[in-house]
Structures are given as structure tokens and as C-alpha cells.
Amino acid sequence: xxxxxxxxxxxxxxxxxxxxGLNLEWGFTGLLNFxxxxxxxxxAYTTVLLSMNNGVPLLLSVLAGMVLAGLLGAFLGIPTLxxxxxxxxxxxxxxxxxxxxxxxxxxxxxxxxxxxxxFPRPFQDLVPIQxxxxxxxxxxxxxxxIIYSGIELLIRxxxxxxxxxxxxxxxxxxxxxxxxxxxxxxxxxxGSMIAALAGSLLAFYLQYINPRNFMPIETFYAWIIVVLGGxxxxxxxxxxxxxxxxxxxxxxxxxxxxxxxxxxxxxxxxMFIGLMLIILMMFRPxxxxxxxxxxxxxx
Amino acid sequence: xxxVDNVVAGYTDVDILHGVSIQIDKNEIVxxxxxxxxxxxxxxxxxxxxxxxxxxxxxxxxxxxxxxRPDKIVRKGMGYVPQERNIFPTLTVLENLEIGVFVDRxxxxxxxxxxxxxxxxxxxxxxxxxxxxxxxxxKMVAVGRALITxxxxxxxxxxxxxxxxxxxxxxxxxxxxxxxxGTAITMVEQNAKKALAISDRGYILEMGKNRFEGEGKSxxxxxxxxxLYLGG
Numbered sequence: 001x002x003x004x005x006x007x008x009x010x011x012x013x014x015x016x017x018x019x020x021g022l023n024l025e026w027g028f029t030g031l032l033n034f035x036x037x038x039x040x041x042x043x044a045y046t047t048v049l050l051s052m053n054n055g056v057p058l059l060l061s062v063l064a065g066m067v068l069a070g071l072l073g074a075f076l077g078i079p080t081l082x083x084x085x086x087x088x089x090x091x092x093x094x095x096x097x098x099x100x101x102x103x104x105x106x107x108x109x110x111x112x113x114x115x116x117x118x119f120p121r122p123f124q125d126l127v128p129i130q131x132x133x134x135x136x137x138x139x140x141x142x143x144x145x146i147i148y149s150g151i152e153l154l155i156r157x158x159x160x161x162x163x164x165x166x167x168x169x170x171x172x173x174x175x176x177x178x179x180x181x182x183x184x185x186x187x188x189x190x191g192s193m194i195a196a197l198a199g200s201l202l203a204f205y206l207q208y209i210n211p212r213n214f215m216p217i218e219t220f221y222a223w224i225i226v227v228l229g230g231x232x233x234x235x236x237x238x239x240x241x242x243x244x245x246x247x248x249x250x251x252x253x254x255x256x257x258x259x260x261x262x263x264x265x266x267x268x269x270x271m272f273i274g275l276m277l278i279i280l281m282m283f284r285p286x287x288x289x290x291x292x293x294x295x296x297x298x299x
Numbered sequence: 300x301x302x303v304d305n306v307v308a309g310y311t312d313v314d315i316l317h318g319v320s321i322q323i324d325k326n327e328i329v330x331x332x333x334x335x336x337x338x339x340x341x342x343x344x345x346x347x348x349x350x351x352x353x354x355x356x357x358x359x360x361x362x363x364x365x366x367x368r369p370d371k372i373v374r375k376g377m378g379y380v381p382q383e384r385n386i387f388p389t390l391t392v393l394e395n396l397e398i399g400v401f402v403d404r405x406x407x408x409x410x411x412x413x414x415x416x417x418x419x420x421x422x423x424x425x426x427x428x429x430x431x432x433x434x435x436x437x438k439m440v441a442v443g444r445a446l447i448t449x450x451x452x453x454x455x456x457x458x459x460x461x462x463x464x465x466x467x468x469x470x471x472x473x474x475x476x477x478x479x480x481g482t483a484i485t486m487v488e489q490n491a492k493k494a495l496a497i498s499d500r501g502y503i504l505e506m507g508k509n510r511f512e513g514e515g516k517s518x519x520x521x522x523x524x525x526x527l528y529l530g531g
Contacts, residue, residue: 158397158400161390161394161397161398162398164387164389164390165387165390165398168387168388168389168390169384169385169387171349171381172381172384172385172386172387173398174349174369174370175347175349175369175373175379175381176373176398176399176444176445177369177370177373177374177399177448178370178398179368179370180370291389293388293389293428293430
């Protein structure tokens with residue numbers, strides 16, 4: 001039972017980091033990123049490939065994944081962030097799918113659909129295998145604390161105020177002497193780096209990665225977490241991650257009580273999440289901890 | 300200080316301004332009036348660099364600012380207050396004012412004092428979310444925010460719109476007070492009479508072109524102008 005709780009907290013922690021990156025982009029800057037998972041994949045694959053085949057130290061491989069994801073984020077942002085918000089959404093979702101197909105087909109590098117395993121994990125020689133998950137939970141939670149506090153500091157800084165002003169009204173931010181475009185690129189790059197970090201952690205946790213780990217639905221899990229907890233509220237993201245994975249994992253037990261096949265229960269869970277979101281949108285569109293006036297719909 | 304010379308500009312593929320020229324000298328208040336659709340707001344946006352520029356010349360302090368990014372123009376000493384939705388509602392008054400600053404903290408404290416001297420109404424409410432304030436108070440925040448960088452020229456797009464007559468008079472008093480600190484002001488106004496009364500000069504636009512120009516008071520007394528634009 002403890003093991004089970006540890007697993008849920010681990011995955012919730014990793015997705016909380018992942019969703020914090022999205023919340024920086026969407027919740028604070030108003031950027032519509034539908035391809036967040038692509039940057040997670042960049043982080044996971046970069047870290048694994050560098051550390052496994054080339055013997056690059058783990059910390060460096062993680063940092064390399066983050067830098068690459070940050071550059072890719074900026075690269076995608078530069079042609080699209082001057083356009084309307086929906087173009088970024090289209091381009092990012094396209095990017096994440098193109099990337100997944102690359103990972104699937106460039107077998108010489110990624111081992112294609114079979115994926116990669118047997119790569120090193122942090123401190124694996126020092127921690128006994130039975131308690132590795134518990135140890136790794138501490139690692140994930142420490143990273144989460146650092147990312148959470150870092151973002152909280154940033155959004156309270158003058159830089160963060162400019163992001164919020166862009167979310168609320170781009171034209172005025174511009175007319176107050178802010179180079180809106182460059183702030184948006186920075187926000188997207190930073191959010192992507194955070195996604196990459198979550199990707200590296202996910203790889204260490206799963207011990208096995210393949211392109212199927214990075215389907216578009218993962219992006220929307222992050223969206224559900226952000227929307228559920230409350231856009232623009234980092235505490236909400238933490239709560240959203242725990243609730244989402246608590247439900248997602250807990251509902252596996254529903255199998256015992258329902259006269260349905262495992263496939264049907266799987267689909268039921270997803271349907272139930274959809275239903276919950278619809279109800280949430282009807283009665284509390286700002287999410288559990290969000291503020292109504294921060295909903296950036298009117299733009 | 301500012302010379303707009305025969306400017307043609309507009310949005311993606313429509314031109315709104317078909318050759319507009321205006322001039323503002325140091326310490327002047329200049330009002331631009333005209334019927335709806337004359338291009339008044341577009342003129343303000345064009346000066347600050349928010350529209351598509353297609354011809355003419357704009358000189359600010361003797362230097363061409365055509366094609367310059369708005370943030371650069373603001374740094375050269377121009378402030379702009381848009382007509383509507385001109386505050387950041389989820390941010391507090393202080394945060395709204397701070398967004399205007401792009402230099403150091405010391406400058407903020409000093410200029411904040413100056414803004415609060417002109418708008419003492421905001422003094423006790425620095426930590427209130429601006430979204431919860433009245434229209435008049437929001438307007439003060441928006442104007443105060445533009446002042447915090449000490450612009451040499453302030454562009455106001457319909458500062459009195461959606462205000463009660465009493466608040467409107469108050470706002471015009473504030474505009475005069477700002478002008479007395481050495482800031483030149485260009486505003487676009489629907490309340491043409493009130494605005495012209497405090498203006499050194501005025502321009503009347505129609506269909507994206509200059510129609511009349513003259514001293515504020517003489518425009519107010521001109522029979523044609525009165526009949527056509529000031530409601531008799």
C-alpha cells in the first residue's frame with residue numbers, strides 16, 4: 001500500500017512539474033501551447049541518449065535536455081508568437097507529433113517503437129533497489145519545491161508582472177514600453193525547459209521510454225491539471241496534479257466492483273474525467289483555486 | 300517636439316489615415332476632434348507605433364520614429380493611454396503603476412510621489428485590485444501609469460469617455476495639472492468643447508484627412524466649426 005502511494009505521489013510530482021511549466025505559459029502569459037509533451041520528450045530522450053551511449057554525467061544530460069527544449073521553444077515561438085494565439089497552438093501540437101514520429105522512425109538513434117531501457121538512474125549504485133522509489137520520490141519532491149519556489153519568485157518579480165500584463169492586455173503592455181514578443185518567447189522557452197526537466201524525471205522513474213509515452217494526450221493531462229487546479233495559480237497546479245493522478249490511479253480499483261472489462265473501465269475513467277471537466281466548466285470555470293478575474297478568455 | 304507629416308496609415312489592409320499632419324510644440328495641449336471614424340484613435344496609435352504605416356513622416360524631437368517599435372518610442376519619452384480596457388484588472392494599483400517603470404527602483408519611488416501628487420485619490424488604494432475600481436478611478440490609474448516614466452509628450456485617447464460630467468471636469472483639471480509640470484499633451488476627444496477650452500491648439504479630422512486647425516479658443520468661436528462639429 002505504501003509502495004502504491006509512493007508511485008502515485010511520484011507520478012503526480014512529475015506531472016506537477018510538467019504542468020507548472022504549462023501554467024507559466026498559459027496561466028501567467030496567456031500562451032496556448034498544445035504541444036507541451038514534445039518538450040517533455042526532448043528532455044527524456046536527450047537525457048537518456050547522452051547518459052546511456054556517451055557516458056555524459058546524469059546532471060549534465062538533464063541540463064542538456066533542458067537547454068535543447070528551451071532553444072526549440074524559442075525556435076517555435078519566433079515565427080508564431082507575433083500571430084494570433086491559435087497559431088501557437090497549431091504549431092506546437094504539430095511539433096509534438098512530428099517529433100513523436102521522428103522518435104518512432106529514426107531507429108538508429110532512438111530504437112524506434114521498441115524504445116530505450118537500461119539507462120542509468122541517479123545514485124542507482126548507492127540506493128538499494130527496494131527503496132529506490134522512495135528515494136526517487138524525495139528527489140522529485142525536492143525538484144518540485146525548487147521549481148515551484150522559483151516560478152513563484154519569478155512571477156512576483158517585475159518580469160512576472162510584465163507576463164501578467166501581457167496576459168491581460170497585450171496592446172497596453174506594448175504601449176508601456178514592453179517588448180511583448182520577447183517576453184513571450186522567454187516564457188515559452190522557460191516553460192519548455194521545465195517540461196524537459198519533467199521528461200528526464202519521467203524517464204528515470206519509468207526506466208524505459210518509447211514514443212508511446214509522449215502521445216498528445218499527455219499534453220492534455222497537463223491542461224486538465226492546470227484547469228482543474230486553477231489557471232495562473234501554482235498551488236492549484238499542485239492540487240490538480242494530486243487530484244488527477246489520485247483519481248486516475250485510484251479508479252483502477254473500480255474494476256473489482258464493476259461488471260466491465262478492463263478496456264471498458266479504462267475508457268470509463270477517461271469519460272469520467274471529461275464529465276468532471278464539463279461540470280467544472282459549468283460551475284467553477286476558474287478551477288478549484290483559480291480567480292475568476294484571471295480567466296484570460298476575452299482577448 | 301512632434302511633427303506628423305502627411306501620414307498614411309491603417310490596419311492590415313485598410314488605410315484609415317489618408318495624409319494627416321499635426322504638430323505639437325513643447326508644453327502645449329493639442330486636441331484632435333472629429334466625427335466617428337475620422338481616424339482620431341488611429342492617429343494616436345500610429346504615433347506610438349501600433350499601426351501599419353504606409354507613407355509620410357513622423358518626427359519626435361527631430362528624429363524619425365517611423366517603423367520604430369512601440370517600446371522604443373516609449374523609451375524616447377512618449378506616453379500613451381488607450382481609450383478602453385486600459386488597465387490590468389487583476390493587478391493592484393501599485394503593480395499597474397510599476398509596470399510602467401523600466402528603469403531602477405529609486406526612480407519609481409520618486410515618480411510615484413509625483414503621480415500621487417496629481418492623483419491623491421489613489422494614495423490610500425495602492426494595494427487594491429484595479430478591476431474592482433470605478434471607471435473614473437481606473438482612468439486615473441491608466442493616466443498615472445503613463446506618467447510614471449515622465450514622458451515629454453503624453454497621448455490620451457478619449458480620456459473623458461464613459462465618465463460622469465463631474466468626473467470629466469475633474470479629469471480635465473488633472474490634465475491641466477499634468478501639463479503644468481512640463482508635459483506636452485495630445486488628446487483625442489468627443490467632448491470637444493471642454494477639451495478645446497483647455498487646449499492651446501486644435502485639429503479637426505474628417506475621413507482620415509485634416510479639415511480645420513487653429514487655436515483652441517478660436518476653433519470654439521468659429522461659426523463653421525461650431526455648426527459642424529460642436530453641435531451649434
